[in-house]
Amino acid sequence: MSEPIRVLIAKPGLDGHDRGAKVIARALRDAGMEVIYTGLRQTPEMIAEAALQEDVDVVGLSILSGAHMALVPRIREALNTSDLSDVALLVGGIIPDEDIAVLKAMGVSGVFGPGTSTEDIVLHIRSLMGAKAG
Amino acid sequence: MNDLLSAILAGDRRALARGLTQVENDSPQAAALLDGLFPYTGRAWVIGMTGAPGTGKSSLVTALAKAYRAQGQTVAILAVDPTSPFTGGAILGDRIRMRDLSGDKGVFIRSMATRGSLGGLARATRDAIRLMDAAGFDRILVETVGAGQSEVDIARAAYTTLVIEAPGLGDDVQAIKAGILEIADVLVVNKADRPGADNTVRALRTMLEIGHPASRQAMIRHHGQMVAAPETPDEANLWIPPVIRTVAIDGQGVDELLEAVENHRTHLALEGRRTALERQQTEIEVYERLREALIQRLLAEVPADAIEAILARIVARTLNPQAAVKALLDQYSQKPKQGA
Numbered sequence: 001m002s003e004p005i006r007v008l009i010a011k012p013g014l015d016g017h018d019r020g021a022k023v024i025a026r027a028l029r030d031a032g033m034e035v036i037y038t039g040l041r042q043t044p045e046m047i048a049e050a051a052l053q054e055d056v057d058v059v060g061l062s063i064l065s066g067a068h069m070a071l072v073p074r075i076r077e078a079l080n081t082s083d084l085s086d087v088a089l090l091v092g093g094i095i096p097d098e099d100i101a102v103l104k105a106m107g108v109s110g111v112f113g114p115g116t117s118t119e120d121i122v123l124h125i126r127s128l129m130g131a132k133a134g
Numbered sequence: 135m136n137d138l139l140s141a142i143l144a145g146d147r148r149a150l151a152r153g154l155t156q157v158e159n160d161s162p163q164a165a166a167l168l169d170g171l172f173p174y175t176g177r178a179w180v181i182g183m184t185g186a187p188g189t190g191k192s193s194l195v196t197a198l199a200k201a202y203r204a205q206g207q208t209v210a211i212l213a214v215d216p217t218s219p220f221t222g223g224a225i226l227g228d229r230i231r232m233r234d235l236s237g238d239k240g241v242f243i244r245s246m247a248t249r250g251s252l253g254g255l256a257r258a259t260r261d262a263i264r265l266m267d268a269a270g271f272d273r274i275l276v277e278t279v280g281a282g283q284s285e286v287d288i289a290r291a292a293y294t295t296l297v298i299e300a301p302g303l304g305d306d307v308q309a310i311k312a313g314i315l316e317i318a319d320v321l322v323v324n325k326a327d328r329p330g331a332d333n334t335v336r337a338l339r340t341m342l343e344i345g346h347p348a349s350r351q352a353m354i355r356h357h358g359q360m361v362a363a364p365e366t367p368d369e370a371n372l373w374i375p376p377v378i379r380t381v382a383i384d385g386q387g388v389d390e391l392l393e394a395v396e397n398h399r400t401h402l403a404l405e406g407r408r409t410a411l412e413r414q415q416t417e418i419e420v421y422e423r424l425r426e427a428l429i430q431r432l433l434a435e436v437p438a439d440a441i442e443a444i445l446a447r448i449v450a451r452t453l454n455p456q457a458a459v460k461a462l463l464d465q466y467s468q469k470p471k472q473g474a
Contacts, residue, residue: 003159004222004247029223034247039230046236050229053243055151083148 005129006056010038010047012075015065020092024060027118033125044071048078051087058125063093068103076107088128092116138163139170142269147242150269154244157261168261174268178210179399182292183277184317189300190324192231193382195277199235200385201392202273208240210266214259214278217247224248228277242271257426260291260419290317290415293408294398296391298322299338301330318375320394326379326387338377373401435466 009025011018018040025035036054038047051059059079063071072091079087091103092112100111110124138156141149156164181198185191192213199209213228226245235241246262259276266274276292297318321342323334376394380387402408433441444462447453453461 003161004224004249006155025225029218029225030221032222034217034224034226034245036226036229036245039227039233043237046233049236050243052148053151054245055155 005033007033007058007060008036008051008054008056009060010042011040011062012042012047012071013065013067014041016040017064021062031122044074044078047075048082051079051084052082057129058088060090068095069099072103072108073106139167143174145270150265153265154262158258171264171268175264178267178271178274180263180274180292181395182295183275183298185298186303187279189298190382191277191298192228194298194324195275196232196234197382197385197388199241201388203240207272210271210274211243212246212262212276214246214248217249263291290418294319294395296320296322298324299334300325301328301334319398321375321377322380322391324380324382327381335377342375432466
């Protein structure tokens, strides 16, 4: 029996631009993954609770507001508090280069800026899952 | 007792989520889990909600869940969305409409993709309901897109089935031909503030008058492949599905809907009706599982190239499908099992 990779795509904070999130959701679906899309304006606690209930392997955040340095650590912490420290966290959106290393140090496995091909994100997730399985 | 099992029974949400993944994947651990959970099931009231895309099912699920929460009942939601037949992937978006429910620990929402076979989905849905039931939720709402037989099958796992319509989706002939209406215990016209709602309500009422609800029992039996002589309809025993108007997004009609569901629950509680319903459902489930198991067992014995050879002969018109199946059964199903 196949076991599809389950991914939660969430938009934390107050920015209302979700086209990027939808494009990613669709690309992951086309790669055979099950994508749970939460919609806009999610709090860190809402994201962690949805990730828990849906038992996802990966949480992908789309952040275009510039608030990533404030939101991401709170979301990682909320996930860890819910005993979801093994869930991979990805961030996409407008992220300045100098923030990438800091985000990764916070426990973000991948950061994807504008112009990233969806294929790269698919490959990144597959390699994370492969590492987990092996 | 295994750890996951006792954690689920204790109401641990993370354990429930993991258990749901196991039954969805039909993993080896799932069988033991379900085995241990079964004695703790049968407590929750299971409500199936189905209807065409865009009728507002998710919003109505949310409204109903909120109403139950206001009464102090806990609610689990199983939201089923289709898997792409081309890629095997799925986008599960029902949570978008259920935003108002997040943060409430008395609510648990799980999205489920339809994945592979029809039979597989029905199995996974029933098993998922059992897990939520054993975890102690008072009400379980199962939401599916009403697009065909698979949804009808899922609805049959529920005690009370709501069929949701909206104005402007089709004429009254549509209402009659769409077989899913026959499974409705409660008919809901959502978006009832829109033009045409009166017509939709009227069409549904007319349909109910034409199609006598007693036909329901005979139909279930038929699909369980147990075509029995129809029982004499007992007028007092009949449940006539009410037609309820709602506007899910502002809560209009939700109290009436809740009342209708609870009335149906009371109706089933009387005179052994619930036992009769569960017997029908059990019969369907056992036959489905048996069918699946027999196919699996047979195919385990038949070499893949033998199947290929038979398929090729059918395509070449040198063997007909009926004869092929008979030959397979004659050759393999009679063989004594070694060691089993």
